[in-house]
Amino acid sequence: MSEEQGRKSHALEWALCTVAIPVVYMLSVPWVAIFTDQPRGLGAPPPKWCIAYCEPWDWAMHYRPLSETFGAYAQWCWKVSGHKLFTLPGGPV
Numbered sequence: 001m002s003e004e005q006g007r008k009s010h011a012l013e014w015a016l017c018t019v020a021i022p023v024v025y026m027l028s029v030p031w032v033a034i035f036t037d038q039p040r041g042l043g044a045p046p047p048k049w050c051i052a053y054c055e056p057w058d059w060a061m062h063y064r065p066l067s068e069t070f071g072a073y074a075q076w077c078w079k080v081s082g083h084k085l086f087t088l089p090g091g092p093v
Contacts, residue, residue, distance in 0.1 A: 030077035
């Protein structure tokens with residue numbers, strides 16, 4: 001094995017992770033909210049860990065230009081899941 005193969009740069013992998021992790025997080029938040037809401041029923045407060053997990057998504061949805069896109073995706077997730085009411089920590093969307 002040559003020295004060049006052993007010293008391979010991982011810049012591309014790090015760049016992909018830098019993009020992939022936030023994207024996977026943003027796609028997962030509505031589903032986490034749905035699955036934590038199902039066993040508790042309507043009107044019950046969400047678990048504290050769920051509020052903490054959803055907080056960056058909630059902030060981005062209310063204060064950034066992508067709020068319409070996030071809202072439409074979240075509503076689609078709730079529709080696909082069969083829920084009648086759409087709520088997330090922080091209020092309805």
